[in-house]
Amino acid sequence: MNVAFGEDDIQDPWYPMGDGNMLxxxxxxxxxxQMMGYTEIMNAYRFITHNGARAMHVTDQYGLEVGKPAHLILMASDNFYNALNQRAAVTLSIHAGRIISETQPATTQLFI
Structure with missing residues (x-):
């Protein structure tokens, strides 16, 4: 069974707080x-990437291969768990191989 998470309401009357941030x-x-195990969280990116593409029947344009369109984001984090937990900034957004947004990340130190 393919399970994917998505959002279709972006600043509209049904969900005015929607901003399209899949994180x-x-x-x-x-x-x-209640998927709170470390491994579950580390693999959860698939719900909004691979599984989402599969649910929308996006197959020939999806994935990292030469010749496919480059649609991706880079985040200021050392791994996905930290990116999700710390709401890491999107430092680079690329659409069709073209940079459409770039942000310099803030420096954060966590002392716990």
Missing amino acids: DVLHAGLHAT
């Missing part, structure tokens, strides 16, 4: 499904 959707989904 927020994933964060809420993990809480709702």
Whole structure:
């Protein structure tokens, strides 16, 4: 069974707080499904990437291979768990191989 998380309401009357940030959707989904194990969280990116593409029948354009369109984001984090937990900044957004947004990340230190 393919399970994917998504969002279709971006600043509209049904969900005025929607901003298209799939990390927020994933964060809420993990809480709702109580998927709190480290390995589950580290693999949860698939719900908003691979599984989402499969649910939308996006096959020939999806994946990292020469000749496919480059649609991706880079985040200021050392791994996905930290990116999700710390709401890591998207430092680079690329659409069709072209940089459409770039942000210099803030420096954060966590002392726990």
